[in-house]
Amino acid sequence: MACERGGRIWRLADACGACAAATTQAAIVPDTMLTAPLRPPPVQPRRPRPSRGPGERVRVGEILSYLAAALPADASAGARLLALQCALRMNAYMRVELRAGLLRSLRIDVVEACHELERARWASVVNGPGALGIAAELRDTTLLAQSPALPDRRRAADWALRTGCPARIGGVEPRLRLSGVYLAAHSDPPSGEGLSECDRIIRDCGLHSHGFHGALSRLTANGVLEEWRICPDSGDVHWTLAQGQCPAVPPSDR
Template sequence: MRRLTHDTARRVWTVEVRPYRPGPALRCSQCTLACEALPPGAAARSAALLHLARHARRDTLPTHLRTCQCRERGCCWHRRHRGCHGPVRLALTGEHGGRRWRLADVCTACAAATSHTALVPEGTPGSLAPMPARRRDPRPGRDTAAEHADAQARVRQTLTYLASALPRSCSPGARLVALQCALRADLNGEVRLPLGLLRGMRLHQRADLWDELEYAGWLRRGARSRVQVRAHLLDAAMQGQPRRPQRARSAHWALQPLPRATLRSLPCASRLAALALASHTRSDGTGAADVELLTHLCGQTPLQLSDLLDRLTSSRLLSSWHRTGLEDEVLWELPHLSRISGHPTTG
């Protein structure tokens, strides 16, 4: 049996996009080749993620042997030390405006404290194994609550990933479209969004949102018919995702995360902020999250985030919100009729 040493158990990979003639190339510190030229027309972001996914697939380890690589380095990847705890997961970090990408095993506490970092969704090419199938609970009402919790967790996880995978300049509307694409894609990364769905989101005439995602190299549009929009996701982490029925329920939950509240009449920025809050809200209607995390998810500045929260409060989607004394955490509460504990995820 092969004995694992510190070097063989070291699961952290970094790639950089560097300018070369005749075009950009990837440089990986773990590979023997100095640089990997990008194929013609390939997006550097997608190529970097695909390269990292190959490393993760090749260097798999059992869960009990994986360690937090941030802790191994004295938690130098985030500004302040909050204690290393939680399960070890694969996390993706984008640095220097998307020119450097790091994929590493880190605990959930370090991942939450590191800027521009997202946990890789379960079952993607970089993960170890798909989630086991959930058995249905014979007790009345338990399946609805479990499905809601599963949908909320998947939306939260996907929002966090997209916040790092998409450019900072990506608009809130494009992020909402990307979320639906990520949750509704098949194993090959193919997406078919019905025009009725986009019409319900009031985004059916927003070709500019698809232009943003295509320009970012995140997807490639196919032929559009009178009933649907087709696209192929170029992001390697979005291909090979299992459990499509559960992800479809999550996509439906993302359309109406707050019961008794109509979000589609709001601007896209307010809708995205409401969705980010709902994905981090507990069953009692209260929630808490770091300011840095919320601005990362919404693609906004702290001042813009405060304005969005005030708008949600004036629209009665939030009962109240405030920042803690240290000004680095936001606490909020939903109105009583908008508590999400019993909100169904299927329609």
């Protein structure tokens, strides 16, 4: 591009680089590049987080055994169901918040269950029970030794809720639902078969000896168990879950 008449007129012409450089009062117009519009990187599908530590059944079974030692022997099934959810959902500061919808799904007397846990000095309720739920601080530092992966523990808590729901158990009685959760937690998923000591079932589920046979008989009548029996030699209890009574693991965390 060359100028004439003192720069008032400019002429645009094609020329090689050498000619353009030799032309007086000329300026080389640089080549322009059309840049492609920037596009955001493709969104990678989120991979499910791998589970860490024991599975849902093992984790629930371990907490039920822990609660059998941490709570008084006469603690009600409702208090144990509430404590199970608190232990699995607590954060690293041993605090837990349970919303009202979750508490309703437990189908227990939440006020009485909270009083039981406070009398046992296992938990301290700092807010509620109310319309929004409860907030509590757990007082047993033994719980800090469990797996720190909160999403995995929440999955186990959700599994326990589904396993012990009245629609599956066939009744709303907390003792019956707690027993159903225990038996499912100690069953082999593919076959549904389980084995445990009779005394341990009574202790972990808070059952008195006279209520043990009644609870398992009702679970059989309600279609949760296919059969159960006590080995006369060892005293162990053998049972088999009815077909379709092994809840699936949720595909993602809640």
